[in-house]
Amino acid sequence: MKRYISIQLILGLLLALAIGCSKDNNTFDDITVRGGFVSFEQTPELSYSVLSLDSDAITATLIDSNGNAISYSLSVTYGDITAEDIVTVTEFPYELELPIATVLDALGLTEEDIELGSTMSFIGTVTSPEGTFSGASPDYNDNNENEGGDTTDRAKLYFPNQAMDFSISFFQPAGKKIRGTSFEEVPIGAEDDTYDRNGSNDETLDLINGVLPPYVDYSALGSGVDDELGFDSEYLAITDISSSSLGFSEERIGVYSLFEDYEAYPDGVKGFHSEDADGAIRITFDTVQVPEGQENSGVSFQVFFGDTGWEELDGLHAYANITTDTGTDVLELASIYSDDVEAVAGQWYEINSGYLKGVRSYQLVIQIQSGATAESFDIDNVVVYESED
Numbered sequence: 001m002k003r004y005i006s007i008q009l010i011l012g013l014l015l016a017l018a019i020g021c022s023k024d025n026n027t028f029d030d031i032t033v034r035g036g037f038v039s040f041e042q043t044p045e046l047s048y049s050v051l052s053l054d055s056d057a058i059t060a061t062l063i064d065s066n067g068n069a070i071s072y073s074l075s076v077t078y079g080d081i082t083a084e085d086i087v088t089v090t091e092f093p094y095e096l097e098l099p100i101a102t103v104l105d106a107l108g109l110t111e112e113d114i115e116l117g118s119t120m121s122f123i124g125t126v127t128s129p130e131g132t133f134s135g136a137s138p139d140y141n142d143n144n145e146n147e148g149g150d151t152t153d154r155a156k157l158y159f160p161n162q163a164m165d166f167s168i169s170f171f172q173p174a175g176k177k178i179r180g181t182s183f184e185e186v187p188i189g190a191e192d193d194t195y196d197r198n199g200s201n202d203e204t205l206d207l208i209n210g211v212l213p214p215y216v217d218y219s220a221l222g223s224g225v226d227d228e229l230g231f232d233s234e235y236l237a238i239t240d241i242s243s244s245s246l247g248f249s250e251e252r253i254g255v256y257s258l259f260e261d262y263e264a265y266p267d268g269v270k271g272f273h274s275e276d277a278d279g280a281i282r283i284t285f286d287t288v289q290v291p292e293g294q295e296n297s298g299v300s301f302q303v304f305f306g307d308t309g310w311e312e313l314d315g316l317h318a319y320a321n322i323t324t325d326t327g328t329d330v331l332e333l334a335s336i337y338s339d340d341v342e343a344v345a346g347q348w349y350e351i352n353s354g355y356l357k358g359v360r361s362y363q364l365v366i367q368i369q370s371g372a373t374a375e376s377f378d379i380d381n382v383v384v385y386e387s388e389d
Contacts, residue, residue, distance in 0.1 A: 036126025064092035135164025175385030181228035182267040189213035194250040202247030214254030236280040242371035271380035280369035296387035300352035306376035307346030
């Protein structure tokens with residue numbers, strides 16, 4: 001009998017504790033019953049093309065999951081900029097139609113400020129009869145004080161259509177080539193052939209082709225989309241780039257087909273290679289005209305940095321001389337030196353302007369400079385492109 005009474009007492013105590021916890025201390029209950037929680041009826045499109053930011057919108061039906069929301073508002077953050085209350089809703093269900101252009105205006109940004117691959121974060125805040133609840137996750141400090149929001153990650157996982165904490169991202173749609181080159185039309189020699197330069201070793205001057213490959217210059221065979229771009233190379237002396245000697249006489253510089261550091265080129269089987277120049281090689285490509293009436297265009301290329309140690313003056317500078325409707329300009333594309341090179345070495349790395357508006361022509365210039373043999377460059381897949389639409 002005593003044992004039976006003890007069990008009853010224990011069960012009663014457990015039941016009382018359970019009732020007490022569910023009433024006063026149940027975090028899940030706090031945010032989903034006594035608190036406020038707004039969801040999408042269906043999760044909207046959350047990835048947007050950078051070419052249609054002026055017309056795209058976040059479109060969805062908002063529902064009051066708990067039936068107790070007095071109001072719902074959205075804040076948005078991009079980088080270190082936050083805009084509060086860009087949307088306020090007081091009746092549910094609600095048909096949300098939030099133009100991306102409106103969000104940008106609230107943040108004080110333009111379409112040109114949006115970077116490819118970046119995200120924009122939204123936090124919902126719900127006011128219910130019990131108080132105001134932020135959609136951000138709690139963030140407790142060392143004193144167990146919550147410095148964050150009120151909506152646990154667990155609740156967000158339980159409700160995948162939740163509208164309390166979500167992000168949108170931006171992508172660049174594939175472009176259509178206007179002109180380009182992968183150096184496939186340029187004749188090549190053996191892998192160990194060297195370029196015998198004109199001029200003295202450390203003389204800054206325009207490089208010229210020898211009788212045999214490797215070739216450092218190329219004249220285009222035509223101006224069609226399938227005709228590869230021509231290019232011209234020059235050598236520039238760089239003071240103190242090498243501790244042993246400056247300049248070169250015979251090195252592997254020019255167009256090659258090499259598979260020593262990689263299994264494949266991004267496009268084709270050839271590329272422009274440079275090593276041990278003890279100075280800079282500057283490659284200037286033919287000017288490419290953007291088709292009349294096309295407002296969205298860009299330029300890109302890929303580079304393979306040899307996986308080795310890179311010194312302070314070793315690296316790449318790429319830019320494009322451009323014309324626009326208002327004149328001429330220089331478009332900076334990349335400036336990668338020293339430790340920054342090592343961070344991307346050993347892989348084909350794309351340098352891409354992204355879509356630009358109002359550019360009428362591009363003349364790509366790539367300057368690669370290094371001192372030691374192990375510090376090598378390979379350039380491939382140069383493309384000037386336009387949008388499909």
